[in-house]
Amino acid sequence: MAVNCATSNSQYDRLKEVKEFDESKMGVKGLSDSGITSIPRFFIHPPETLPCNNLNSSTNTTSIPLLDLANLNSPTHRPQIIQQIKDAASTWGFFQVINHGIPASVLDETIQSITAFHEQPHEIKAKHYRRQEHHGVMYTSNNDLYRSKAATWHDSLQVYTAPEEMKVEDDIPGVCRKEVIAWDFHAVKVAEALFELLAEGLGLEAGKFKELGFMKARLFLGHCYPYCPQPDLTVGIKSHTDAGLTVLLQNQVGGLQVKRGSEWVDVKPLPGALTVNIGDFIQIISNGEYQSVEHRVLANSSKEPRISVLIFNNLGGWKESDEFGPLPELLSAEKPALYRGFTVPEFLQSFYSKELDGKNIVERVTLH
Template identity: 55%
Template sequence: MLSFHCSLNLNILETSRPFTHSYSRFFPMSSPVATAVHAAAPYDRAKAVKEFDETKVGVKGLIDSGIKVIPPIFVHPPETLAELKRGAEPGSAPEIPTVDLAAVQESRAAVVEQIRQAASTVGFFQVVNHGVPEELLRRTLAAVKAFHEQPAEKRVPVYRREIGKGVSYISNVDLFQSKAASWRDTIQIRMAPTAADSSEIPEVCREDVLEWDKEVVRVSRELYELLSEGLGLGAERLNEMGLWEGRVMVGHYYPFCPQPDLTVGLNSHADPGGLTVLLQDHIGGLQVETEQGWIHVKPQPQALVINIGDFLQIISNEAYKSAHHRVLANHSDEARVSVAVFLNPSDRERVFGPLPELTSEEKPALYRDFTFNEFMTRFFKKELDGKSLTNFFRKS
């Protein structure tokens, strides 16, 4: 059997040789692929996951190889697949709120109330007229797509799982913790407080992501002001806590999936940090869970998607709510691209908890105090699995 390790001559990516012997290691004995190739050893999931990771070419490498059946490490259990079919009733599906930030000039109070309402219910909203040039939005998405669609030998050198690296390219941050992998690859770039050296950022996307980060800082500071006012606090209360000073940018790439009904693009989860600023392309696939069921976050030209993270839910003492969200596997021939920036505190040793101004005898603190380092360490020890992070820090 051929070695599954990927060398720079990348035989694994020869599209003229789909289902090489190397790929048979991904399929169990019952698989028609395994039968067609040759008898294989009993399926060992842990081994298959390790061998997939060691290729360092991600899901894009699988697609480039010409596969028509997804490896079983990506097949989700029946209960997850059944959940994918649960959505809002046809004709009743709401849309997440859209907030026009330019309206602040006419009625700041009205915009504060719109954002407060969205943050305290669905936990998601889109913003338009945010001041980011349309050309930069297009270039940022194109730059991230260009990175993922480079020849594999350009991606392999930055494929790594070590936490804390300035730049890393991986497939599934929770690959070794999850019950099933998701059909996506990611480039992650640390922007602050200790930014990746610019020379580490792949040249194909370097200039655009650095420019994009500057715009995210401006927009996020404005959003935190409005969210702070929505809590009845001064406009600068959240910004004074440095909730935008710790930033990680991720560029997700969701290639075509030959069996989208058997897997997901991103499993259901809630983001851990304060706010997430998301730029998504026109393909769609992002869904958020609401009281009416799972609803699509429809792409809007030039809009940014904003969502509340677990950390902001905790410090607001649940005045604001984080929300489960997921991305469906991409059935389109065109790859889906999104660029998210996670906004966190910069001081990882500072102790946080529900803000004193938001607690009282009538509404005591719902969560215990913790350092942000403890908070994020807990997050990376588990798979992406809903609200277990907030449950862990909740007072008994």
């Protein structure tokens, strides 16, 4: 099928259409289920930002690193695993892990429960629909809907699981409450193990990232990328980087791509595997030793929805005046700081003042 990247330039009241969509609380899943054959205009992206015109498409011969954590605590194997994770975080910023310790039943039930949430009738899901960042439970479509130049083809269930004062387990939709809590419990253990390996790879104490507060702020996301009738005109999620350390579980519908040089590489779903990526804060802390890498999700051309479940492990416990930057113990005359320090308010202002796009905070604090 030929790819058509053309868009119409005729004038229309974009804000009015966006508001009508938002206030309908139907999400893109509702649009898809209604049987539309063309997408609303505010989802159409400029030709230069569409995957069909944006750098080289992925090749089938390249894939992100795969790490086996089976012998994580073996004195014989651990140094090798530390070296592997260091290499993956330094050169790719993305990797998959197997034998991570989360039971297959938990993985399956997590995907099934988030699928079940998004498959619920509109009037049930709509009770959870809101745009209230930094609060408990939120179901929405495009958290940057009113800040973006073009919307993207996905809906999300968002749940804060830490810190304690932001947890509202009773507000989690009943169809997935037990599974979200179980996923958070298990995924935290994986994240903690990965943080220890990453710290040791930098020559730091194993608990350094936890000590800095990386386990204190956690956000659960359950994304749904429903069938899109015009996948060549929009994207599932725009190219962006994450803030902390992300642990991702996905079903077998592909679409995630990682930017590597001038190429976009497909992250092929691997049954039982988790996908991990390094965020901007870790790049800054490590003074560039570890790399935060742009990634995106293509609009879904499959009739089966793409489901992905993430846990973001972000820095928590900061005071507003605390300054954050490269760790002093990693700096020397030969390796001076690549980044300046910044505060929580600066990061939040940087993130929420614009659409999801690019390496936001890294570009802002890079020293030239």
